[in-house]
Amino acid sequence: QVQLVESGGGLVQAGGSLRLSCAASGRTFSSYAMGWFRQAPGKEREFVGTISRSGSSTIYADSVKGRFTISRDNAKNTVYLQMNSLKPEDTAVYYCAADSGSYVSPTLIRGECDYWGQGTQVTVSS
Numbered sequence: 001q002v003q004l005v006e007s008g009g010g011l012v013q014a015g016g017s018l019r020l021s022c023a024a025s026g027r028t029f030s031s032y033a034m035g036w037f038r039q040a041p042g043k044e045r046e047f048v049g050t051i052s053r054s055g056s057s058t059i060y061a062d063s064v065k066g067r068f069t070i071s072r073d074n075a076k077n078t079v080y081l082q083m084n085s086l087k088p089e090d091t092a093v094y095y096c097a098a099d100s101g102s103y104v105s106p107t108l109i110r111g112e113c114d115y116w117g118q119g120t121q122v123t124v125s126s
Contacts, residue, residue: 002026002098002115009094009120012086016124020081022096022117029077030054033103036070036081037111038092038122045111048094051079052103059104064090086124093119 003025012018022034036048048068049060055072067086072079079096097113099105107113 002028002032004096004098004115004117006094006096006117006120009122011123011125014086014088014124014126016086017082017084018086018122020083020094020096020120020122022079022081024077024079024098026077029098030074032098032100032114033105033108034070034072034079035097035099035103035108035111035113036068036079036094037097038090038094039119040089040092043092045095046092047109047111048081050103050108057103059109083122086122088124088126091122091124093121095119 008020035050039045049070051058051070069082096117098115099108099113
């Protein structure tokens with residue numbers, strides 16, 4: 001069992017930055033690929049990116065590529081989402097997820113993950 005708790009959301013002006021954190025419980029954090037997803041009001045959940053178990057590899061959605069960076073610290077059981085050059089269209093609830101499959105697994109990218117956090121709100125004002 002893995003419990004995930006996101007933090008770091010808030011209100012930021014367009015062009016600004018935020019760093020989200022996702023703290024995981026348990027001693028098997030490094031056994032999971034981690035993903036970030038987001039859901040804006042009235043829209044379906046959207047894939048943001050994933051990171052491999054070791055943290056050496058990442059993939060991103062085109063909409064955030066070059067602006068967002070995912071990293072992880074397995075010693076701290078934490079995965080991060082650094083968001084730069086934020087745009088109003090980045091406004092959403094952001095969720096982290098853990099999956100026992102590969103970080104490039106289609107099931108992970110589709111959001112069919114083993115564990116989810118409760119989400120943290122990010123609001124970008126124009």
